[in-house]
Amino acid sequence: MRTATITRKTAETDITVQIDLDGTGRYDNQTGVGFFDHMLDQLSRHALIDMTIRATGDLHIDDHHTVEDVGIALGQALTQALGDKRGIRRYGSCLLPMDDAQLRAALDLSGRPFLVWNVDMPTAKIGSFDTELVREFFQAFATHGGITLHVDRLHGFNSHHIAEAAFKAVARALREAVEPDPRRADAIPSTKGTL
Numbered sequence: 206m207r208t209a210t211i212t213r214k215t216a217e218t219d220i221t222v223q224i225d226l227d228g229t230g231r232y233d234n235q236t237g238v239g240f241f242d243h244m245l246d247q248l249s250r251h252a253l254i255d256m257t258i259r260a261t262g263d264l265h266i267d268d269h270h271t272v273e274d275v276g277i278a279l280g281q282a283l284t285q286a287l288g289d290k291r292g293i294r295r296y297g298s299c300l301l302p303m304d305d306a307q308l309r310a311a312l313d314l315s316g317r318p319f320l321v322w323n324v325d326m327p328t329a330k331i332g333s334f335d336t337e338l339v340r341e342f343f344q345a346f347a348t349h350g351g352i353t354l355h356v357d358r359l360h361g362f363n364s365h366h367i368a369e370a371a372f373k374a375v376a377r378a379l380r381e382a383v384e385p386d387p388r389r390a391d392a393i394p395s396t397k398g399t400l
C-alpha cells in the first residue's frame with residue numbers, strides 16, 4: 206500500500222496529512238485558509254492522490270506558517286508513501302491551460318530537491334491570500350518530497366488562474382511520475398540503482 210500519515214506539530218502549526226498515491230482523487234482538506242484548501246483539492250483531484258489534511262496554524266499572524274508547514278508535511282508524506290520508488294515512472298510533465306493562463310510543470314522524483322520557479326503573479330493578493338505563498342508551498346513540498354520541480358508561467362494575467370493552473374500542472378505531472386511503469390515493475394528507475 207502506497208499510503209502515508211504524517212503528523213507534524215510545532216509552536217506555529219499542528220498538521221496531519223494522510224495520502225494514498227493509488228487513490229481516485231478524493232479529498233478532504235481543511236487548513237483554515239480557504240484559497241489554499243481550493244488549491245490542495247486541485248492537487249489531489251488531478252494527481253489522483255487521495256488526500257486528507259487538517260491544519261491548525263497561527264493564522265492571526267498570517268497564512269505563511271500554515272501554508273509552508275503543510276508543504277513540508279505533504280512532502281514528507283510523499284517521500285514515505287513512495288518508499289524505495291521501485292516500479293514508478295519517476296518523471297512527469299504537463300502543459301496546462303486555464304483560461305488566460307498557461308503553466309508548464311516538469312518534475313523528477315529524484316531525491317534531489319530543487320525548485321525552479323518562474324511564475325510571476327500580477328497581483329500581491331488573491332482575495333486575502335498572499336500570492337507569494339504559492340512559491341513557498343512548492344519550495345517546501347519539493348524540499349521534503351525530494352522533488353526536482355520546474356514550474357514556468359508561459360501566459361496569464363489573472364493571479365487566481367495562474368496559481369490554480371500551477372497546482373493543476375504539478376498535479377498532472379505528479380500523477381504521471383508516481384504511476385507504476387508496467388514495463389519496469391520491479392526496477393528502481395535509475396542507473397545508480399537508488400533514488
Ligand SMILES: [Mn+2]
Nearest residue numbers: 243365366369
Ligand atoms: Mn478556482
